[in-house]
Amino acid sequence: MTLPRAALIFLVLYSALFAFAGFFATADPAAIDASLPYLPPEGIRFTSPAGQFHLRPYLVRPRPVPGQFAVYTRQDAAFIPLRFLVTASSADTAVDASPGNLHLCGISGGAPHFLGTDEFGRDVWSRLLYGGRTTLAIGLTASLAASLLALAVGLIAGSAAPWVDTLLMRLVETMISVPWFYLLLAVRALLPLRVSPWVAVAASTALMAAIGWARPARILRGVTIATHRRAYVTMARATGASPWQIARWHTLPDLAPQTLTQFTVLLPQFIASEVALSYLGLGVTEPLVSWGVMLAAAQHLSTFVEYPWLISPIWTMIPFFFSVHVLADRASSLRPLTLPSLSRHWYKLPR
Amino acid sequence: MKAPFVFSSLPSARVALFLAAFAFSVALALPACPQALRIASLRGAPGGHLSASLRAEPRTLNPVFATDSASRTVTSILNADLLHINRATDAVEPALASSWQVSRDGQSYLLHLRHGVRFSDGSPFTADDVLFSFRVYLDPKLNAPQRDLLIIDGQPIRVTKLGPDLVRFDLPHPYAATARLFDGIAILPSHLLQPLLEAGALASAWTLVTPPAQLAGLGPFRLRSYRPGQSLVLERNPYYWKQDAGNRPLPYLDEVDFSFASNQDAEAIRFTAGQLDLISRLTADTYSSLQKLSSSNLIRELDGGPGLEFDLLLFNLNADLAAHLPQAAHTQTWFLQLPFRQALSLAVDRPALVHLVFQDHAVPLASPVTPASGQWANPTLRPTALDLPRARRLLADAGFRWRGASLYDRGGNPVRFTIIATSSNRAQSGIATLLARNFAALGIDVQVVPLEFRSFLQRITQSHDYDLAVMALSAGDTDPNGNMSLWLSSGNLHLWNQGEAQPATPWEAEIDSLMRQQMTLTDIRQRRAAYFRIQSIYAAQLPFLSLVSPNMLAAVRAPLAGAAPGPLDPGMLDNIASFYWRKGL
Numbered sequence: 001m002t003l004p005r006a007a008l009i010f011l012v013l014y015s016a017l018f019a020f021a022g023f024f025a026t027a028d029p030a031a032i033d034a035s036l037p038y039l040p041p042e043g044i045r046f047t048s049p050a051g052q053f054h055l056r057p058y059l060v061r062p063r064p065v066p067g068q069f070a071v072y073t074r075q076d077a078a079f080i081p082l083r084f085l086v087t088a089s090s091a092d093t094a095v096d097a098s099p100g101n102l103h104l105c106g107i108s109g110g111a112p113h114f115l116g117t118d119e120f121g122r123d124v125w126s127r128l129l130y131g132g133r134t135t136l137a138i139g140l141t142a143s144l145a146a147s148l149l150a151l152a153v154g155l156i157a158g159s160a161a162p163w164v165d166t167l168l169m170r171l172v173e174t175m176i177s178v179p180w181f182y183l184l185l186a187v188r189a190l191l192p193l194r195v196s197p198w199v200a201v202a203a204s205t206a207l208m209a210a211i212g213w214a215r216p217a218r219i220l221r222g223v224t225i226a227t228h229r230r231a232y233v234t235m236a237r238a239t240g241a242s243p244w245q246i247a248r249w250h251t252l253p254d255l256a257p258q259t260l261t262q263f264t265v266l267l268p269q270f271i272a273s274e275v276a277l278s279y280l281g282l283g284v285t286e287p288l289v290s291w292g293v294m295l296a297a298a299q300h301l302s303t304f305v306e307y308p309w310l311i312s313p314i315w316t317m318i319p320f321f322f323s324v325h326v327l328a329d330r331a332s333s334l335r336p337l338t339l340p341s342l343s344r345h346w347y348k349l350p351r
Numbered sequence: 352m353k354a355p356f357v358f359s360s361l362p363s364a365r366v367a368l369f370l371a372a373f374a375f376s377v378a379l380a381l382p383a384c385p386q387a388l389r390i391a392s393l394r395g396a397p398g399g400h401l402s403a404s405l406r407a408e409p410r411t412l413n414p415v416f417a418t419d420s421a422s423r424t425v426t427s428i429l430n431a432d433l434l435h436i437n438r439a440t441d442a443v444e445p446a447l448a449s450s451w452q453v454s455r456d457g458q459s460y461l462l463h464l465r466h467g468v469r470f471s472d473g474s475p476f477t478a479d480d481v482l483f484s485f486r487v488y489l490d491p492k493l494n495a496p497q498r499d500l501l502i503i504d505g506q507p508i509r510v511t512k513l514g515p516d517l518v519r520f521d522l523p524h525p526y527a528a529t530a531r532l533f534d535g536i537a538i539l540p541s542h543l544l545q546p547l548l549e550a551g552a553l554a555s556a557w558t559l560v561t562p563p564a565q566l567a568g569l570g571p572f573r574l575r576s577y578r579p580g581q582s583l584v585l586e587r588n589p590y591y592w593k594q595d596a597g598n599r600p601l602p603y604l605d606e607v608d609f610s611f612a613s614n615q616d617a618e619a620i621r622f623t624a625g626q627l628d629l630i631s632r633l634t635a636d637t638y639s640s641l642q643k644l645s646s647s648n649l650i651r652e653l654d655g656g657p658g659l660e661f662d663l664l665l666f667n668l669n670a671d672l673a674a675h676l677p678q679a680a681h682t683q684t685w686f687l688q689l690p691f692r693q694a695l696s697l698a699v700d701r702p703a704l705v706h707l708v709f710q711d712h713a714v715p716l717a718s719p720v721t722p723a724s725g726q727w728a729n730p731t732l733r734p735t736a737l738d739l740p741r742a743r744r745l746l747a748d749a750g751f752r753w754r755g756a757s758l759y760d761r762g763g764n765p766v767r768f769t770i771i772a773t774s775s776n777r778a779q780s781g782i783a784t785l786l787a788r789n790f791a792a793l794g795i796d797v798q799v800v801p802l803e804f805r806s807f808l809q810r811i812t813q814s815h816d817y818d819l820a821v822m823a824l825s826a827g828d829t830d831p832n833g834n835m836s837l838w839l840s841s842g843n844l845h846l847w848n849q850g851e852a853q854p855a856t857p858w859e860a861e862i863d864s865l866m867r868q869q870m871t872l873t874d875i876r877q878r879r880a881a882y883f884r885i886q887s888i889y890a891a892q893l894p895f896l897s898l899v900s901p902n903m904l905a906a907v908r909a910p911l912a913g914a915a916p917g918p919l920d921p922g923m924l925d926n927i928a929s930f931y932w933r934k935g936l
Contacts, residue, residue: 070639119781193771193800194818
């Protein structure tokens, strides 16, 4: 199996983890447990405390040291049998995991904390999944919208009259020269106080897309112009093909690999933007959770050093970004879709 | 210097003190001290060097115009006051004045100055310096920040020289805590500053680049050098007027140098690396991470208990919302109902706030008067305990209904609002997150909106466009007179309803009159009774929810003795003259 193929399969499976966050999560991502702040990741053992092997794994929950804040010991740790395919308890009121929803695993009378808990005793694993869903949804939507916009602008600028081209490219230059991050900050600050968190998220997404299209549009315009100088386009024009037909048969297929590449380049960029905005408290806000929200809580030195499991979104992002970049690399070397289909279109030209 | 009630995140905000005319008279006649002030309990070892840090570079070394926190810290070490509040006992003690007397009508204070005291450049300290200093502080053209404190009912305190070491201060009206006013009022050297005042150059005098020879003060240290962006070095003042039990002159330390660290993480890194000898005003996170390091016995953590700062949940009860802010006016209809405010108070899990946000280094509060205020805190008030069933009953009795899990008001509107908090303040954002979760238990849809500090402040103090806000305030003094601006309906920290021309409610009117009354009462028991009554009114009316008071946390290198966190400015460095390095450690 080639590396790009492996990356694609990995990405699909990885995304499923976040898409079905409700199933894989073990707790309500907003549920607070004042008795277990900063709990380190809990281990899983296939042996009982007595040392006997069991097929049903145990969750090893460290005990809080009395009188000390967030200090846990593995001595006399509780061995809690893990149960699979459980329905959520009535106490579990996750944002969209209504009671009765199926979960991959759980324990009776609480929630397993595979990746530990944060400062308020909230489950990091569940927050990572729900947060990933928010972050990835924002990233995917914004980069899809930006790529399509870039494709449209690039195609029009490259094909239409020179004055249209000039106009659009000056617009692109204006967009590129805007310090977009600060613009995002300003626009988020201008949003009214009482918008729902989802509206704030949608506004950030729309803004990222509205600003992110400019650079790819410029590249796609270049590709369009290059295509238009090809002999087969000249021939198509000579045989009376309309601009729309030329776009459909020649330019768009030529632009496909480049558009895909731009999409894959934008995706990690926008995910990072979400993280940065939320980190600054300007993107996703509580009680919604995203990777940026999680990392914002881990930005202090003490957290970073003492509770390293709180930066788990970083470790989650690395394989994701890596796979996306592998795909971007592959996409840029894809052959234009034109070549194999060229002859087919050629002979269907109207008489 | 002690400041009036301030936003704890702001460097300083001076507020006029309000006074009224009643009689108060305490006569304190201490035996005239010969020259130096001897601290009988202190036996330290001389020598050594202290490295400390400031969050920013001081803007000036001129005590008259020092308003930012860094400048005030440094000028408080370079200078001295006539009377000083003992940070440990909260009592007023002699400083440059060796004793003082109050007239029977409580309007005249007679201060006997210590003899033989010299400025750090060796020139003698006389009554003329006191006269000159007060002339500067009261000069309307200079408009020093201290001026507000020394103007009583529109009339300045009058200062008269009765002899080379005797000065009389005359007040237009009796004032309950006059002696505390002298704390932090630096006495200036007239021989150096008088020519500058006459030349109109005082406001620009004594900057950081002024040569050390042109500066002089009465504090334990004097300036040695300043390197911009790097450090400010102070050296021992050989003429300082305090001694220890063995008649050894103070201060013990030879040198103090301040470096500049912009945030607490940077300070903590330098402290653990051994580049700093003490850090104070720590957050609970930093404090506990230092605690975990302290197994090496090189670091000593100091938990000074709750200070004068407290975190609160502010209800927007401003009267000007209806015209411009329909949404805020809509949510305000709930906050204006006392049962709703009480229900929210009953839904707050204060012990969880203390445990999770402050890692147990805080105390839950019943009123804004924190335990650090000592005798002034009403002992009969208890922090509200979590009681959801009672909260639900209160809401149901007030006409609120539940549909499913969600709360609806009498008019059938869903109850939902936002809590704003400062995004850079981790404790306050954490409190907001936990409160949102607490209120969700009542079926209220709460959204937390973190804002940058300036836009947060703008909403609280100017536009009034918010529903609820989590913030911190800090009392300027333990004495009730330091808290006028919070309690008086016309006060500028009366944040829940700003700019009231008249008290908006009968209970606010009662607080106003009690507050003005206590200020002039002669009997401290009567003052306390009045202040207790104010706190009881607060607890019954809940114009805001006092949540917790964080502890004053600090850490020092283990052998450093004498340092203790204190509630009043400049905190731990107040008694820097008594700091010493223990030998054999």
